[in-house]
Amino acid sequence: MQFPTAILEKIKLPRVILSIRPSSRSESAISSLMKEAYEMGAWSFDLPSVQHLHAFRELKHLTEDETLTGLSHLEAEEGVAFLGKPLHRFESKMVATIRKNLISSPVPRDVLPPSSSSDVFTQKEIDRIAFDPVRFDKALSLLNPEDSPFLMVGERYGDWLLALGRIDLLKEMIGRVREKGFIPIFSGQWATFSLPKAKSLDVAACAVPINKRRGLFDLTQACNLIKRFDRPVISINPLEDGKLLGELQEAFSFLFEELKIYLAVVKIDAETEVKKVFEAAQKFSSLIPPRKA
Secondary structure, three states: OOOOEEEEEOOEEEEEEEEEOOOOOOHHHHHHHHHHHHOOOOOEEEOOOHHHHHHHHHHHHHHHHOOEEEEEEHHHHHEEEEOOEEEHHHHHHHHHHHHHHOOOOOOOOOOOOOOOOOOOOOHHHHOEEEEOOOHHHHHHHOOOOOOEEEEEEEEEHHHHHHHOHHHHHHHHHHHHHOOOOOEEEOOOOHHHHHHHHOOOOOOOOOEEEOOOOOOOOOHHHHHHHHHHHHOOOOEEOOOOOOOOHHHHHHHHHHHHHHHHOOOOEEEEEEHHHHHHHHHEEEEEOOOOOOOOO
């Protein structure tokens, strides 16, 4: 079986990339399901953790298949510090700042968790948040562009830095990623907020959670934005952790035909799900290179 494909910076990728998430998160369980998916024809895998990376490298070693492609992740927090300390030590203060000054509407916990602090950053303190090249390079050194030519940079701290007006820090990290031989993809959690702000970043694509049931704080606004967006967009977890597996055809039609999404990163926790995703994905065409907004 074959997935339809798309091209990002002259590299071919399947339009559906599998994110192997078995109920047992052990490396052996990840490795076993990844091998089963590979035997069915999968050749590109999401690598969100060290366990996934190890399983992928084992598969590549066993098969000697140079076409195997990974999609690694790097949280933006790895590259920033405040007063010489990792920014995650000030997470509660950062969340309180964003909640107080920038976001009035309710947001999911995975985007902005509750804050235990009433203390907020002043503008002078926000200006003193700095790029931490030593820690960032150390995190990068664990990855290899031969395993994963593409690197997702951002995650929730990517959104938060954008919310604080520090896109300059993301630009430094993305520049560093390119220097090390990776092709960066910006990864955010909030489409209607992060996509417009991330547009100026030197990345191959922007990746955000998109599915028909999640409002993205305003589903209509998000859909209109994505349709007009002049950069490739990747949908993260479009099946809501398997909740939409029974509606695969409709979900993929919404993504690939209505929104013109480039790629979808789909979470899979069993061999039967791989087969369902393969069968549904084959009904959609490969992507002809980018349309202009």
